[in-house]
Amino acid sequence: xxxxxxxxxxxxxxxxxxxxxxxxxxxxxxxxxxxxxxxxxxxxxxxxxxxxxxxxxxxxxxxxxxxxxxxxxxxxxxxxxxxxxxxxxxxxxxxxxxxxxxxxxxxxxxxxxxxxxxxxxxxxxxxxxxxxxxxxxxxxxxxxxxxxxxxxxxxxxxxxxxxxxxxxxxxxxxxxxxxxxxxxxxxxxxxxxxxxxxxxxxxxxxxxxxxxxxxxxxxxxxxxxxxxxxxxxxxxxxxxxxxxxxxxxxxxxxxxxxxxxxxxxxxxxxxxxxxxxxxxxxxxxxxxxxxxxxxxxxxxxxxxxxxxxxxxxxxxxxxxxxxxxxxxxxxxxxxxxxxxxxxxxxx
Amino acid sequence: xxxxxxxxxxxxxxxxxxxxxxxxxxxxxxxxxxxxxxxxxxxxxxxxxxxxxxxxxxxxxxxxxxxxxxxxxxxxxxxxxxxxxxxxxxxxxxxxxxxxxxxxxxxxxxxxxxxxxxxxxxxxxxxxxxxxxxxxxxxxxxxxxxxxxxxxxxxxxxxxxxxxxxxxxxxxxxxxxxxxxxxxxxxxxxxxxxxxxxxxxxxxxxxxxxxxxxxxxxxxxxxxxxxxxxxxxxxxxxxxxxxxxxxxxxxxxxxxxxxxxxxxxxxxxxxxxxxxxxxxxxxxxxxxxxxxxxxxxxxxxxxx
Numbered sequence: 001x002x003x004x005x006x007x008x009x010x011x012x013x014x015x016x017x018x019x020x021x022x023x024x025x026x027x028x029x030x031x032x033x034x035x036x037x038x039x040x041x042x043x044x045x046x047x048x049x050x051x052x053x054x055x056x057x058x059x060x061x062x063x064x065x066x067x068x069x070x071x072x073x074x075x076x077x078x079x080x081x082x083x084x085x086x087x088x089x090x091x092x093x094x095x096x097x098x099x100x101x102x103x104x105x106x107x108x109x110x111x112x113x114x115x116x117x118x119x120x121x122x123x124x125x126x127x128x129x130x131x132x133x134x135x136x137x138x139x140x141x142x143x144x145x146x147x148x149x150x151x152x153x154x155x156x157x158x159x160x161x162x163x164x165x166x167x168x169x170x171x172x173x174x175x176x177x178x179x180x181x182x183x184x185x186x187x188x189x190x191x192x193x194x195x196x197x198x199x200x201x202x203x204x205x206x207x208x209x210x211x212x213x214x215x216x217x218x219x220x221x222x223x224x225x226x227x228x229x230x231x232x233x234x235x236x237x238x239x240x241x242x243x244x245x246x247x248x249x250x251x252x253x254x255x256x257x258x259x260x261x262x263x264x265x266x267x268x269x270x271x272x273x274x275x276x277x278x279x280x281x282x283x284x285x286x287x288x289x290x291x292x293x294x295x296x297x298x299x300x301x302x303x304x305x306x307x308x309x310x311x312x313x314x315x316x317x318x319x320x321x322x323x324x325x326x327x328x329x330x331x332x333x334x335x336x337x338x339x340x341x342x343x344x345x346x347x
Numbered sequence: 348x349x350x351x352x353x354x355x356x357x358x359x360x361x362x363x364x365x366x367x368x369x370x371x372x373x374x375x376x377x378x379x380x381x382x383x384x385x386x387x388x389x390x391x392x393x394x395x396x397x398x399x400x401x402x403x404x405x406x407x408x409x410x411x412x413x414x415x416x417x418x419x420x421x422x423x424x425x426x427x428x429x430x431x432x433x434x435x436x437x438x439x440x441x442x443x444x445x446x447x448x449x450x451x452x453x454x455x456x457x458x459x460x461x462x463x464x465x466x467x468x469x470x471x472x473x474x475x476x477x478x479x480x481x482x483x484x485x486x487x488x489x490x491x492x493x494x495x496x497x498x499x500x501x502x503x504x505x506x507x508x509x510x511x512x513x514x515x516x517x518x519x520x521x522x523x524x525x526x527x528x529x530x531x532x533x534x535x536x537x538x539x540x541x542x543x544x545x546x547x548x549x550x551x552x553x554x555x556x557x558x559x560x561x562x563x564x565x566x567x568x569x570x571x572x573x574x575x576x577x578x579x580x581x582x583x584x585x586x587x588x589x590x591x592x593x594x595x596x597x598x599x600x601x602x603x604x605x606x607x608x609x610x611x612x613x614x615x616x617x618x619x620x621x622x623x624x625x626x627x628x629x630x631x632x633x634x635x636x637x638x639x640x641x642x643x644x645x646x647x648x649x650x651x
Contacts, residue, residue, distance in 0.1 A: 083542055110548035123539035127372065127561040133540075140549040170372055186543065 021095065022056035023194055023226050024080070029053045029089035029099075031072075031079045035300060047300045049075035051250035052089070054326065057194065062220065062227040064241030064258075066234060066273070068296055072250040073230045074118075077196045080228070081115050082106060094193065111141055114187035118199040120179035124171035130157070130182055131167040137189035156185040159222075160215055177208035181215060188219065196228045201236060213240055234277050238262060243332075246270045249307040250299055252326055256333040266335040268312050306338065314339060379643035386639020389632035396629055400446035409437035411444040412595050420615040430617035433605055438621055445597035446625065452513055452592070453579040459517025461571045464524025465560075471525065472532025473555050483529070486522045494519045502590040512591055516578055524570055531563035538562075565644030569637050576633030583626050599626045 031050035034043045049072040057063050065073045078084045080091055082098065091099040098109050117123035124133055134153045138144050144152055154164035160181040171179055180200060187195050197216065201209040217240065219225060231237045237244055238258060245255040246269065254267040265271045272290040292311045297303055303310050309319040318338050326336040380386060399406055408428070415435035423430045429439040471482040498515055505511060535541065536559060544558050579599075585591035586600030594601055599622045605611075606619035 078542075081546055083545060107548050110546060113546075115543065115546050117539040117543060119539055123543055125540040125558055125562070136544065136549065137547045140544070140547040140553070183543075186547075190547070 021059075022092075023059045023094060024057040024228070025090075025092040026056070026080065027054050027090040027092070029076070029079065029091065030087045031075050031084055032087045045300055048072075048250045048302055049299060050079055051299075051302070053247075053250075053252050054089075055245060055252060055255055057226060057228055059193075059226055060220075060224055061242040062229050062240055064237035064244040065228065065230045065247060066232060066237050066244060067247035069232065070296060070299065071247045072299065073232075073247050074198055075250075076247070077115070077198045077228065077230050081113055081196055082109070083115075107141070111190045112192050113194045113196065114190060114192040116180075116183055116187050116195060116197040116200045119203050120176050120183060121203070123183045124179055126171055129168050129170055130174075133171070133182065134167070134186055134189060137186060141190060143190070152189070156189055157182075159188065159219070160185045161211075175208075176204050177211055180204060180208075180212050184212070184215060184219070188223070191223070192225070194226045194228065196230070198230045199232065200229075202231060202233060209236065216240065234273065246273065249297060249302050251307055252334075252336065253308065254333075254335045254337075255326065256330075256335075260330065260333050264330075266329055266333065266340060267308075267337050268314050268339070269308050272313075306336075376643045379645075380639050383639040383642060385635045386643075389635030389639070392628060392632040393636060396446060396625075396632070397450060399443055400450055403440075403443035403447055407437075407440035407443050409440040411436065411440040411597055413437075420611070420618065422615070423617055429621045430615065432602070432618055433608075433611065433615075438602075438618065441597040441602060442599070442621060442625055445599045445602055445622070446629075448509065448592055448596060448598040449579050449582055449600070449626075449629075450575075452509060452516070452582045452598075453575040455513045456516035456520070456578040456582075457571050457574040459513065460521040460574060461524050461567065462521075463517065464521035465528050465567055467521070468525035468528025469532055469555050469560065469563075472529035473536055473551070473559065475533075479529070482525070486525050489519065490522050492519060498585060499588075499590055502585070507590055507593055509592060509596075512582065512585065516581060520574065520578075524567065524574075527566055527570055528563060531566055532559055535559045535562055565640075568644060569641045572633055572637035572640060576630040576637070579626065579633075580630050599629075 029050055030048070030052055032046040032048050035045045035047060036042065037044040051072070053076060055063075065076065067073045075084065079086050082091075082101075082103075086099050089099065090097055093109060093113065096109075098106065101109065124130075131150075131153055134156055135149055138149050138152065143149075153167060157164045157167060162178060162181055162185075166174075171182070174182065180203075184200075200216070201212050204212060213236065216227065220227060227240070229237065229240055241258050243255065243257050244261050246253045246261075246267065248269050254261065254265065254270045256266075261270065262274065265274050268290075269292075272292050275288070275290045290313065292313075294311050297307070297310055303320075305321045306312070306315070306319040306324050309315040312319065316338065322338070324336045324338050326334045327341055329335050329340045408426075413436060415431070418427070418431050418435035419433055421427050421431040421435070427437050427439070429437075429442065432438055432441070467482050467485075471479040497519070501511070501515055532555075541554060541558055544554050549558070582591050582598060583600030583603070586598045587603050589601070589604060592598035592601050602622040603619055606615075606622070611618050
């Protein structure tokens with residue numbers, strides 16, 4: 001596989017740095033949703049929700065993914081956990097390629113990768129009690145029976161700060177934050193290595209958000225969890241992540257350690273995003289607000305060249321024609337932008 | 348991380364276990380249903396009709412098939428509460444026994460149609476793609492059958508009987524349920540709890556029957572309730588035409604058949620009135636109950 005990769009790929013250098021094997025390695029992943037139209041319902045195009053994305057998730061870290069609504073970050077999460085079939089590319093989890101495994105062989109993978117969903121009002125089956133909802137992971141995997149299963153359920157509820165005596169109630173009897181904790185307990189039930197959290201706090205009140213984030217952090221320490229944390233709230237991502245990836249229109253624009261990204265954002269899109277964060281204090285010195293012109297282009301018909309060139313204040317002729325690849329511009333700081341270096345992809 | 352560069356302030360986590368009193372789902376549904384007066388009246392009427400049909404042999408004052416030609420077309424009296432028919436049979440007793448037949452046809456045909464429709468609709472909606480296309484085109488074909496003519500032809504070829512009636516009702520009327528259930532599944536399979544079940548490695552059958560179907564039961568129960576009324580009406584119509592339940596077995600529909608002569612209409616108003624009233628009240632009650640259930644089982648009650 002390394003032959004087919006460009007020399008300066010984020011995957012290669014990762015290996016070269018001699019760190020531990022990544023928990024999750026994503027190679028040139030694409031997820032295109034077909035659009036059917038016309039009289040004969042033929043495929044007339046596709047929505048490029050995830051378009052050629054490569055990155056790794058290291059064991060024990062929290063990788064944050066940010067981007068506007070519709071940039072493909074949720075699609076990426078759902079493709080990684082194989083809720084969506086990848087159109088092409090590889091998903092290597094813990095050394096095993098799971099991108100083409102049929103559903104019947106995903107059992108082991110399903111145990112090790114779990115998801116926390118965005119909407120706590122839709123992520124719990126309204127017709128089931130909490131005890132039933134939390135017994136489903138064990139039932140699906142054929143783990144623990146009878147009394148032991150019940151004990152596990154009690155333990156899970158305690159772990160997320162809920163009273164086990166409430167387990168015979170229905171989801172509608174709980175608040176949003178409590179429901180989200182139940183969702184976390186469910187994701188935790190199978191002792192996964194990786195949890196993909198798809199905007200886990202964006203549907204919650206701000207006061208409840210911090211509770212849920214703290215629980216996620218506590219659990220990470222306790223169970224040595226790795227998180228892929230998808231969000232659009234920059235403050236939340238900054239709080240919880242070790243590294244942050246910035247997505248735009250199905251592409252990864254920048255990927256860097258948190259402090260690096262916030263102190264010296266390289267990509268014009270990241271700069272614009274960060275300048276939009278409200279100041280925490282009036283005296284805080286900030287670069288001027290960068291206002292992006294226009295709307296997010298349609299992912300069904302993304303701009304040629306760099307997908308961001310239609311809104312980029314620094315776009316050049318080169319940006320309109322050639323697609324930049326993600327390359328390392330500083331230690332572990334990856335940017336896909338022509339402003340930094342000469343490397344471009346063939347197309 | 349200091350609190351200055353973050354909007355998130357660490358705070359001691361407080362468990363909020365103070366919840367309102369425990370309210371099970373069925374109680375919410377029951378409360379909702381109870382608030383709908385027409386539905387409650389319908390349910391009471393239906394209960395009376397169903398119970399008296401079940402207890403017909405013990406309640407009926409006369410043998411429903413006992414003919415007394417000297418007592419033809421007697422008006423309601425102390426002996427014949429609702430009068431007698433053209434063969435001198437007691438209409439009240441016949442109505443009770445006819446209720447058994449009509450309700451049996453209605454419920455059996457409903458069970459058949461709902462079972463076929465729910466299964467095929469669930470498969471079509473959940474799997475989508477070619478399976479969906481095939482099932483839904485079959486639905487289109489079945490809907491295009493001119494069902495009354497088909498029923499008449501079938502009955503003309505084979506001897507009419509109650510089980511053939513039920514079978515043909517079920518085979519011709521599952522399509523509405525299939526479309527309904529498919530639609531429900533198309534929406535519900537996108538819910539995050541279904542996605543969660545998939546990420547847990549739950550089998551498709553478990554997801555269809557344990558996760559999605561319980562949430563689609565509301566509309567199915569409503570459709571089933573309305574269907575019973577519809578089938579009773581259809582049975583009455585066919586029996587009235589002499590193609591349904593055959594005499595001497597009484598059904599509400601075939602009781603009307605003999606009541607259609609002008610003589611009866613002029614001189615024995617009670618003969619067509621009571622079977623007609625039974626059909627009317629029963630079907631109306633089923634519709635009221637169905638509407639009440641529609642509100643009571645509305646899943647929006649559970650959200651927020």
